[in-house]
Amino acid sequence: MPYICPICRHPLQQHLPSKGYYCTNKHHFDLAKEGYLNLLPAQHKKSKEPGDSRAMMRARRNFLEAGFYQSMAEALVKIIDSHKPPSLPMHILDVGCGEGYYCRQLEALSNHPEDLDLHGIDIAKNAIFAAAKKQLNARFIVASTKSMPYADHYFDLLLRIYAPANDQEIIRLLKPDGLLLVVTPGPRHLWQLKEFIYHDVKEHPADVALPEGFTQIDSQRVSYKIRPDQNQRMALLQMTPFAWRANAAIQNKIQRANDLQIEADFILTLAKQL
Ligand SMILES: C[S@@+](CC[C@H](N)C(=O)[O-])C[C@H]1O[C@@H](n2cnc3c(N)ncnc32)[C@H](O)[C@@H]1O
Numbered sequence: 055m056p057y058i059c060p061i062c063r064h065p066l067q068q069h070l071p072s073k074g075y076y077c078t079n080k081h082h083f084d085l086a087k088e089g090y091l092n093l094l095p096a097q098h099k100k101s102k103e104p105g106d107s108r109a110m111m112r113a114r115r116n117f118l119e120a121g122f123y124q125s126m127a128e129a130l131v132k133i134i135d136s137h138k139p140p141s142l143p144m145h146i147l148d149v150g151c152g153e154g155y156y157c158r159q160l161e162a163l164s165n166h167p168e169d170l171d172l173h174g175i176d177i178a179k180n181a182i183f184a185a186a187k188k189q190l191n192a193r194f195i196v197a198s199t200k201s202m203p204y205a206d207h208y209f210d211l212l213l214r215i216y217a218p219a220n221d222q223e224i225i226r227l228l229k230p231d232g233l234l235l236v237v238t239p240g241p242r243h244l245w246q247l248k249e250f251i252y253h254d255v256k257e258h259p260a261d262v263a264l265p266e267g268f269t270q271i272d273s274q275r276v277s278y279k280i281r282p283d284q285n286q287r288m289a290l291l292q293m294t295p296f297a298w299r300a301n302a303a304i305q306n307k308i309q310r311a312n313d314l315q316i317e318a319d320f321i322l323t324l325a326k327q328l
């Protein structure tokens with residue numbers, strides 16, 4: 055069983071008639087109709103709706119589903135397909151998976167999706183609800199990446215795409231020879247969008263912070279140009295951490311710009327423990 059109880063940390067067992075999960079201390083977690091588990095106890099919540107808002111989630115989904123980051127997803131799948139462990143399935147966790155776009159892409163683009171056991175975790179319930187509804191072949195939970203209710207050393211690979219994570223938890227969840235695949239913005243990511251916002255645009259630092267004891271075994275830069283339409287530019291802006299700097303006048307300029315081409319630039323880093 056992949057899950058542990060978020061309250062007492064004993065293993066969770068599924069009770070088949072109800073499909074709910076129980077630990078030996080009788081803590082109980084229902085499986086939602088959409089197939090996800092909420093393993094974030096109310097006492098661990100710092101706000102009523104933690105994580106990204108529904109509006110941010112929708113903006114991200116609309117933008118991603120338009121395929122602008124698919125080339126990056128293809129590169130991810132190639133790396134994963136070429137690092138399968140000897141014993142299958144390969145247990146994969148998307149940490150801070152949002153509304154599950156990359157989990158869906160892993161299933162859609164892999165040469166052997168049946169080899170993959172896909173999991174996603176996010177603190178935003180609205181995002182997990184959407185992810186579970188769209189992908190029946192993956193298992194999603196609502197929980198914080200600070201304390202991930204999975205059994206020790208369950209996963210062969212953890213995927214971290216623009217999401218917060220806790221190094222100790224990454225080490226605990228990964229098998230000793232497990233892999234960490236991190237996606238970070240490349241130096242020129244969204245350069246033309248930033249030019250509207252900053253006077254002096256700076257390249258994003260290319261170095262990636264890995265958990266202590268991890269070493270890089272592969273790194274790829276994926277860069278290309280995208281041409282989002284006016285609405286898609288607004289969705290993209292909502293996905294970026296610098297959106298709050300763009301006032302209404304700047305947003306208007308971005309929306310109305312003629313034939314705007316924007317650089318997408320990603321660094322994919324594959325690492326393992328020494
Ligand atoms: C920038 S989004 C990236 C989502 C997805 N990986 C993608 O690239 O489309 C960051 C995600 O991390 C989630 N998040 C933020 N803090 C979190 C936490 N402590 N635990 C789990 N997820 C968290 C947010 O809800 C959001 O879905």
Ligand SMILES: [Zn+2]
Pocket residue numbers: 059060061062063064077078079080081
């Ligand atoms: Zn328990």
